Amino acid sequence: MLLKYPSVGDKPLLFVHVEDVATRNRTLFPMLLDTGADETCFPAAYAVYFGHNNLAPAVSNKFIHGVGGKSTAYVHSVRLVLIDPVKSSNNSFVSAWSSALNKASFVTSLNMSMGLLGRDVMAEWKDLSFAPTPSRRASKWNITIHV
């Protein structure tokens, strides 16, 4: 199945359903397609959006390395769901694909308003491409995901 999405703004950014594995609560959240990221991750401060608490005793943590150096990441049970961009409607969300990945890091030094969709999730797809829109090069992207 080929899924085609217009980008959000000038980055290869798309809205993904982020689902809490335990409660199945879902929220649409913008994710940057980041081919340089080993793992999918989110800003630590946004864990509460998905019903998680970074300071709960059961939450494991680890260190992650990036441009900002070493930082703490809290690991939470979330799953990513791609919505069908054509079959979905205002009253009916059609899920096109769900990740096998069921946990992701919430990183303290990630000070941005979006998540990073990394190669751990991309590896579950058959193909991924994003190309500049011919009429608006570098300001808009067409994203195609083959699942």
Added chain:
Amino acid sequence: MTYYENLIKHVHTAMKKHPRSPIVMTTDTFEVVASGKNIRKLSSAIKKYGDQGRLTAVFQKPSANQTFIY
């Protein structure tokens, strides 16, 4: 226009109206139901609408000066 394209159109409209704050928007009526920097308040709005069986999107306009190298 597909549903997703319509969603993105409303996301851009909301970002123009609330350029500095995180926003919670319903995904059926595209209504902004909460905005502001208080994450607890925003998460309460997400939970409230989720409990009603409605989905929300949460997002914020990236700063014009932000250049990402992640």
